[in-house]
Amino acid sequence: MIKQTGTGLVIRLAATYVGAVIGAGFASGQEILQFFILYGYKGLLGALVSAVLFAYLGAMALYLGVKLRAGSYQELLSYLMGPWAGKFMDILSLFMLVGGLGVMLSGSGAVVQEYLGLPQWVGVGVALLAVFFVIMHGLTGLLNVNVILVPVKLAAVCLIAGLALAARGLPAELPFINQHGVGGHWLWSSLLYVSFNMVVPVAVLSSMGRSIDKRTGIYAGILGGLGLGFAVAMVTIAGLAFYPHVTNYEVPMLYMASGVSASLRPVFALLIWVAILTTAIANAHGFASRLAPAGGKRYRFFGFAVCLAVLPLTLLDFSFLVRLLYPVFGYAGMALFFSLLLVPLWKFCKR
Template structure:
């Protein structure tokens, strides 16, 4: 039973790392799956299968070699030379992703007439309070928040699907095959997963825990993704919504709108928590400071940058990350089959 419980906690941490604002808002589900039409269901199933396998592989490497951060896993996967190049890119990815999440928190609070800085500050305090407790704090927080987040999303999508029976039939990529998008979507999540799961090796007691965690995460992410996907397939002109999840809620249901806003903030919170957790453990490898001091330093570095426009940063970095993620996914999936291992 203890092994099972630890596996579930690991699974919730994997979900918390993956189910960011893009996923929870429905934006990622629309872009990568729903826009391909009814065949998107197959795409989600393919993606979740790859997701489960890759999550288990990262955790297994961390468990086998007792790694403390993502750089150690990179060295094992691709050798020192490539690991150094990827190390810098992954650090930038996690750092810039954290900036975007902090800005997202500020924007969320602005929607309800609070100041942008107040939203950024609330997130900063919430992140620091958890990271003080290291890996245990991350696991505990995900164990509390993720079941709430999943329950609310499933409730909203179930209610919408119950009252809307017909598909809209307007899908901008219905003429394309969905499986390449499934691989791209899984690759998109690899860096954040690597940042967190590479620190879990010393906490895991058996391979059973990581298998339970990987399968649990993939199944529940798959259920949420499928429920969201079916609902979005029924919304007319869904591509016009910046946050597709809001298209599932009648405008007069203010309480539900507030609830969904809270869900989106939780999704931002769990993602930035995982990103900064990965950064802290990487920095500790170079400088022997406490996690508390490094967390504060990173958060203080991020906050001023939330006020700058990031369109240029995104345009330059994201294409690089696309190639980086696909390469990392390929190396990871092939690793157990290398004859020299």
């Protein structure tokens, strides 16, 4: 396969990385509230740590994918964790991708039902059709749809956060209240946040090892990681401007958007749906590329099959699925997080 290069590919890869992370939890603001805002201004230190880690880990996943000429994340896991632990993490990651896809499709139905008053199955069906369309076009379809949708949702998140901050301004003093924050400490919370959000990107990015060169992968990983860190910081700052009232809402970004202008509500609903869609696409691609690294008919078959297999999950409540699965995903991802963070450095020093 001829390797692709160029600035356009860097941007598409970076957009794919961002799209795999910014899902319903991020766009709603609930993730940022729990992992960063509840730590007051120290949450901004956590945002800085997450930006550095996202940039490093994204670049490392792409670099190793190219080095190993990986067609799926299985090769990367074996390299990082050895054959036995890598096989266990491989199976665990498959379940996490399936569960994440089910959560995203359920979330799509919930958004359509809540904001448009339409039956939940309409939102699920539209999202399914969009995922099917991208899977039909393989890796090219994944990259192209992300380069269109991801900048839109990233810009929308930052715009809403910026307008909210301009409307309120930061308070001179902010109580440091962290008893409800994830992890109990701002630093551990930021590490958990990155761990929680790296499983899907690693599955997606490492599958591109046969299609890009090392320099392109490194630049894309850094660009995508810094973009994620910037978005985290913007939402955190905006949340601090609305603190402590923002802590009382299930969808903090909606509260902030409504505080600026009522007309932002439908924009925010669209933002949530786009965020859900791009993450659902990333999950489906990660699963299909693992079972059919070469793409083609088998790739499309597994992509379609996993979408149909998770339909029973869409009958469950979206918030219930988030509460049930997300904490499990976060702690399960710690093994991959520390392996990707430390093993390449250890092997380099040993060599």
